[in-house]
Amino acid sequence: MIGPGLLIPIAFRIGPLAITQTVVVTWLLMLALVIFSWLATRRLRVTPGPLQVAVEGAVTAMDEAVRSVLPEQASQVLPFIATLWIFITAANLAGLIPGLASPTADLSTTTALAVLVFLSVHWFGIRSGGLRAYLRHYLQPSVFLFPFQIISEITRSVALAVRLFGNMMSLDMAALLILLVAGFLVPVPILMLHVIEALVQAYIFGMLALIYIAGAIQSRETTKDT
Amino acid sequence: MQYDWTTFVLEIINFLVLVWLLKHFLYRPVMGAIARRQAAVEQSIAEAQTREREARALKTQYENRLVSWEAEKQKAGAALQAELEAEHGRRVYALDAEIQTERARRQALAEHQEEERRRAAEEEAVVQGGRFVARLLARLASPEIDARLADLFIEDLQRLPEAQRQALRTALTEDSGPAIRVMSAFPLAEERQGAIRRALAELAGRDIPCAFAVDGSLLAGIQASLGSWVLSADLRDELRFFTEVAPHGSD
Known part of the structure; x- marks a missing residue:
């Protein structure tokens, strides 16, 4: 595999398509998550075991977080937001495994996630109140703010992608540099910081996505009121 | 900093696929299990409430029965008391009659004995008188x-x-x-x-x-x-x- 760096190596090619290590790690993470989910939910019982309790606790916590922001659309938004949290957490923590690099340390991945958030915001906004009502909220409270609304939409999505990429790439780089300079076991505190940072960045990314989606849905209601 | 459009597109696809997979293998089963547990808990609560209502009804029924039994006991006690008093009165009356009869019998017996004693005394007096007179007349x-x-x-x-x-x-x-x-x-x-x-x-x-x-x-x-x-x-x-x-x- 690869170490952290600004260049993402290509794992293999499928015709003209170059499959990078980031995509391969992503596939591995997806496979691991799906297998874990299948194993954890294969024999769900009314009286749960320890694994079921942990899985149900995690899913319930995410559902309650989404439901606290969007009580009515929680069931629609939960799969997207929860997958963001799970995938970004797993992707961030993948960098701790020797020989693997965090997919979120690749700008292509974070950009893809940010684009998905950008599109999902509009998707849920339009789905909630219709296209006309959704577009109208860009003209609120004044039509002169429309360019700023567009700039805001773009910059916050770019910020999402760059924030996650920058944090994870810098952590990997810092751990590598300390390992090269100080030697074995010295980067352990940095790796512990990596764990915390991985959880925090995943939470921030997912929560911001949730807030953006909630803003789009609630802006339709604001438009209706006016 | 490298940017790869193929990776960008594949990551979008990967993420959407992952959303579908997790929704199918994780969220839906877990939420379903939670819903089933919630339903089971609600059913248990409903059954418990039903049993509580039944228990309360049984309690009320048994309390009413106790009250009824208490009333029946009071009634039976009163009837028994009345019967005892009546029986006591009958026995006292019978005993009184028996005492009267015995008293009359004893009185008759006493009178008879008194009569016998009197007659015996008279006879003894006559015998004594006869002896006395016989001695007197023998001398006279x-x-x-x-x-x-x-x-x-x-x-x-x-x-x-x-x-x-x-x-x-x-x-x-x-x-x-x-x-x-x-x-x-x-x-x-x-x-x-x-x-x-x-x-x-x-x-x-x-x-x-x-x-x-x-x-x-x-x-x-x-x-x-x-x-x-x-x-x-x-x-x-x-x-x-x-x-x-x-x-x-x-x-």
């Missing part, structure tokens, strides 16, 4: 009393009722020989013997031979034997009559 017996009793004998013969007179006459007719034997406590004078003989002849309607004898056991007086008849006017027979017949004759 004399030829004068003997003569006086002979006179009384003659008077009694003359005053006999006609029926007895006829019966004596018939008995004297059927007998033959010297059928009259006259006994006295003291020897009789000739004139007195003659008077007796005449009185007897008058009674018989013919002359009848009389044999006179002395029997001191008579104390005083006359005893005449006419066949199966005995005519007496002596103190011994009078005292025997007094002591044996008089007490029974007083009843």
Whole structure:
């Protein structure tokens, strides 16, 4: 595999398509998550075991977080937001495994996630109140703010992608540099910081996505009121 | 910093696929399990509430039964008390009647015993009196009393009722020989013997031979034997009559 760096190596090619290590790690993470989910939910019982309790606790916590922001659309938004949290957490923590690099340390991945958030915001906004009502909220409270609304939409999505990429790439780089300079076991505190940072960045990314989606849905209601 | 559009597109696809996979393998089963557990909990709560209602209903029912049983117990107790009082009254009445009967029986027995004692005392008094009189008359017996009793004998013969007179006459007719034997406590004078003989002849309607004898056991007086008849006017027979017949004759 690869170490952290600004260049993402290509794992293999499928015709003209170059499959990078980031995509391969992503596939591995997806496979691991799906297998874990299948194993954890294969024999769900009314009286749960320890694994079921942990899985149900995690899913319930995410559902309650989404439901606290969007009580009515929680069931629609939960799969997207929860997958963001799970995938970004797993992707961030993948960098701790020797020989693997965090997919979120690749700008292509974070950009893809940010684009998905950008599109999902509009998707849920339009789905909630219709296209006309959704577009109208860009003209609120004044039509002169429309360019700023567009700039805001773009910059916050770019910020999402760059924030996650920058944090994870810098952590990997810092751990590598300390390992090269100080030697074995010295980067352990940095790796512990990596764990915390991985959880925090995943939470921030997912929560911001949730807030953006909630803003789009609630802006339709604001438009209706006016 | 490298940017790869292929990676960008594949990551978008990967993420969407991952959303579908996790929704299928994680969120839906877990939420379904939670919903089933919630339903089971709600069902358990509903069953518990139903059982609680049933328990309350049973409690109310049993409390009502207890009240009913208590009332029945009170009623049965009152009936038993009344029955006991009635039975007590009946037994007291029966016992009172029995006591009255026993008291009357004892009173009758006491009266009878008193009567017996009185009669025994009377008889004893008569016997004692007879003995006393017999001793007294034995000491007082004399030829004068003997003569006086002979006179009384003659008077009694003359005053006999006609029926007895006829019966004596018939008995004297059927007998033959010297059928009259006259006994006295003291020897009789000739004139007195003659008077007796005449009185007897008058009674018989013919002359009848009389044999006179002395029997001191008579104390005083006359005893005449006419066949199966005995005519007496002596103190011994009078005292025997007094002591044996008089007490029974007083009843």
